[in-house]
Amino acid sequence: MSVLIYTENAEGRFKKSIFETVSYARAIADLTNTSLVAISIGDVSADQLSLLGKYGADKVLNVSNEKLKNFVNQAYASVIAAAADKENADIVVLSNSFSGRGLAPRIGVKLNAGVADGAVSLPEISESKFTVKKTAFSGKAFAIVQLTSAKKVIALTPNSYQLVEKAAAGKVEDFNPVNKESDFRTMMKEIVRSADKISLPDAEIIVSAGRGLKGPENWGMIEELADLLGAATACSKPVSDAGWRPHSEHVGQTGIAVSPNLYIAIGISGAIQHLAGVSASKVIVVINKDPEAPFFKVADYGIVGDAFEVVPKLIAAVKEYKTSA
Amino acid sequence: MKILVCISNVPDTTAKITFTDNNTQFNTSGVQFILNPYDEIALSRAIELTEVGKGSVTVINVGEVNTEATIRKALAIGADDAVRINAKPHDAWFVAYQIAQYIKQNPFDIILTGRESIDYNGSKVAGMLGELLDIPSVSVIKKIDIDGDKGAVELEIEGGKEVLDIPFPFVVGAAEGVAEPKIPNMRGIMSARTKPLKVIEAVEVETFSEIISYVTPAPRGQVKLVPADEPGKLIGLLHTEARVI
Numbered sequence A: 001m002s003v004l005i006y007t008e009n010a011e012g013r014f015k016k017s018i019f020e021t022v023s024y025a026r027a028i029a030d031l032t033n034t035s036l037v038a039i040s041i042g043d044v045s046a047d048q049l050s051l052l053g054k055y056g057a058d059k060v061l062n063v064s065n066e067k068l069k070n071f072v073n074q075a076y077a078s079v080i081a082a083a084a085d086k087e088n089a090d091i092v093v094l095s096n097s098f099s100g101r102g103l104a105p106r107i108g109v110k111l112n113a114g115v116a117d118g119a120v121s122l123p124e125i126s127e128s129k130f131t132v133k134k135t136a137f138s139g140k141a142f143a144i145v146q147l148t149s150a151k152k153v154i155a156l157t158p159n160s161y162q163l164v165e166k167a168a169a170g171k172v173e174d175f176n177p178v179n180k181e182s183d184f185r186t187m188m189k190e191i192v193r194s195a196d197k198i199s200l201p202d203a204e205i206i207v208s209a210g211r212g213l214k215g216p217e218n219w220g221m222i223e224e225l226a227d228l229l230g231a232a233t234a235c236s237k238p239v240s241d242a243g244w245r246p247h248s249e250h251v252g253q254t255g256i257a258v259s260p261n262l263y264i265a266i267g268i269s270g271a272i273q274h275l276a277g278v279s280a281s282k283v284i285v286v287i288n289k290d291p292e293a294p295f296f297k298v299a300d301y302g303i304v305g306d307a308f309e310v311v312p313k314l315i316a317a318v319k320e321y322k323t324s325a
Numbered sequence B: 001m002k003i004l005v006c007i008s009n010v011p012d013t014t015a016k017i018t019f020t021d022n023n024t025q026f027n028t029s030g031v032q033f034i035l036n037p038y039d040e041i042a043l044s045r046a047i048e049l050t051e052v053g054k055g056s057v058t059v060i061n062v063g064e065v066n067t068e069a070t071i072r073k074a075l076a077i078g079a080d081d082a083v084r085i086n087a088k089p090h091d092a093w094f095v096a097y098q099i100a101q102y103i104k105q106n107p108f109d110i111i112l113t114g115r116e117s118i119d120y121n122g123s124k125v126a127g128m129l130g131e132l133l134d135i136p137s138v139s140v141i142k143k144i145d146i147d148g149d150k151g152a153v154e155l156e157i158e159g160g161k162e163v164l165d166i167p168f169p170f171v172v173g174a175a176e177g178v179a180e181p182k183i184p185n186m187r188g189i190m191s192a193r194t195k196p197l198k199v200i201e202a203v204e205v206e207t208f209s210e211i212i213s214y215v216t217p218a219p220r221g222q223v224k225l226v227p228a229d230e231p232g233k234l235i236g237l238l239h240t241e242a243r244v245i
C-alpha cells in the first residue's frame, strides 16, 4: 500500500502550494503507516524533483515524454491511475487547482474511488471509517464526507495545510506508461502565461476591491498595494460585470472561491454571495467608508474611511514597513 | 448539433445555510431553490450556439419531482425539451453515472455542465462524465465557440489561459464569462408548460461517498478598528499579531 501524490508543475517548477500538498500527503501516509510516492509529469529538472524528498516523498516517479509536455487531463489521469496501480496506492492526493479539478473526477472513475474534493484538513481514519472535511455551500459551511470505497482520491484546497519539512529518500525513478491514442483528442492552440501574475486560488495575500472604487481608472492604487505585498488582485462581481476588471478576478459564490492568509477588501460591501467565496480566508481586513457595511461583521481588522485617502496612506505605510524590515 | 445541458437545483445564493438533526441534514425550510447559476450560464450559451448553428438543446436533471420548477425555468429560458432522472442526487458520481447511461442511449455532440454546483461545489460531474463516456472534458471553461464539428474553448490555467480545440463529442463546465444569463420572456414562460419533460427511472449503481454531517464555520471575533489616518498601525498588527505579512 502507498499514498500517491500528483505534484503538478508550472513551467517546470513546483509552487509552494504543491509542497503543502506533499506535506499533507506525507501526513496521510504517516497516519496509514504507508509510504509516499510522488508523481511528476512534464519537463521538470532533477533539482526541482529533489525538493519533493525534502517534504516527505519516499519515491518520485518522473514521467517525461514529448507527448505529455502539455497538460491534457485525459492523458494525465491515465498516467496517474497507472502509477496508482503500479504503486498499489489506495489514496491519491492532488491539489484542488485548475488542473486538479480536471483530474480528480477522472482518476476517481478510473480507480472506482470515492472523491473528496476541496478537502480542508487531514482525513480522520479509523478501522471502520474514513472521513474528510470539505468546503460546501460555497464556503458557507463544511461537509464531513465519508469515503466508503477501497480507493480514495483527495483534492486539497490550496492554503489549507501548512508546509512541513520532513526529509525522506525522494529517490527519483523514470516511469513510462503507455497512453492510448484517444487520450490525446484535444489540441492546444494557444497558451498565454503572464509570469508575473499570481493566480488567485493559491495566492497567500489578496487585495480585492469593489464598486466603492467608482471606476476602472482607480485600480492603479489597488495594483500598487498588491505588488508591494506580493498579492494577487481580485474584485467583486459588479466590478467584473461592468468590465472594470476581467472575470478571472471575480471572487465569491459565483466566482472563484479563495482562501488566502490575508484578504484585504476595499470598497466592498460584503454581500452574502461575496462573503461565501472569501470567508475561508485566515485574516480579513476591510476598508470601507460606511461603518455599517456588513463586511465589518466578518472582518478581523478594519478601517472606516474613504479608500481614496486610506489606500495611498496604506501604500506609504507598507513601503515604510518594507524598508525597515 | 445536439446539445445536452446538465442542470442542478440548488439553494438560492442568499439562503442562510443551517442544519438540523444534529447537523446531519441541510435545513431546507424557508430556503428557495434555483437553477444553479453556472448551469444558467451553460444553458444560455447552448441556446446562443443553436441559434447560430441550428440544433437542439435538451436539459437533464437527476432529481426528485420537486426539481420540476427549476426544469420548467430552463425550458422557459429556451431549452427545447427536458429529461428528469427520477432519483435523489446522492453524489456527483451517482449523478454522472445516471446521465452517462442516458447519453449512451441518446448521443449528443456537446455536453455542458456548470463549473460547479453552488451547494456541494464538487466540480466533478463534468470530469466524471468525460471519463465514463471516454470523451474529452474540461471542467472549467471561460469561453466556447463552435467550428464545424469541434469546439474552441478557453480555460484558465495556473497563471494564465489556454485555448483548446476539442472534437465532438465533449463535455465542458461553464464558468462566468461564457454567456450572459438569459432571462425568460413571456412567450418562453407560456411555452415552457407544454414543452416535453420526460421522466425516466434511475439505474442502480454502487456509490462511494456519503455526507455524514455538516460543520458551520466558527464565527470571527469582534473586528479591531484602526483609525483611518494611521494605516501604519494596521501594518504593525498584521505583522506582529496576525503574522500574515
Ligand SMILES: Cc1cc2nc3c(=O)[nH]c(=O)nc-3n(C[C@H](O)[C@H](O)[C@H](O)COP(=O)(O)OP(=O)(O)OC[C@H]3O[C@@H](n4cnc5c(N)ncnc54)[C@H](O)[C@@H]3O)c2cc1C
Pocket (backbone or CB within 6 Å): A209, A210, A211, A212, A213, A235, A236, A237, A238, A239, A250, A251, A252, A253, A254, A255, A266, A267, A268, A269, A270, A271, A272, A273, A274, A277, A287, A288, A289, A290, A293, A305, A306, A307, A308, B013, B037
Ligand atoms: C445570484 C447572485 C450571485 C452573486 N455572486 C456574487 C459573487 O460571486 N461575488 C460578488 O462579489 N457578488 C456576487 N453577487 C452580487 C452581490 O449580491 C453584491 O451585489 C456585490 O457583491 C456588491 O459588490 P460591491 O460590494 O463591490 O458593491 P456595493 O454593494 O455597491 O458596495 C460598495 C461598497 O463600497 C463602499 N464605498 C463606496 N465608496 C467608498 C469609498 N470612497 N471608500 C471606501 N468605501 C467606499 C460602500 O460603502 C459600499 O459598502 C451575486 C448576486 C447574485 C444575485
Ligand SMILES: Nc1ncnc2c1ncn2[C@@H]1O[C@H](COP(=O)(O)O)[C@@H](O)[C@H]1O
Pocket (backbone or CB within 6 Å): B005, B006, B007, B008, B009, B036, B038, B039, B060, B061, B062, B063, B089, B092, B095, B112, B113, B114, B115, B116, B117, B118, B120, B121, B122, B123, B124, B125, B126
Ligand atoms: N442533480 C444533478 N442533475 C443534473 N446535473 C447536475 C446535478 N448535479 C450537478 N449537476 C451538473 O454538474 C455540474 C457540477 O456539479 P458538481 O460536480 O456538484 O459541482 C453542475 O453545474 C451541473 O451542471
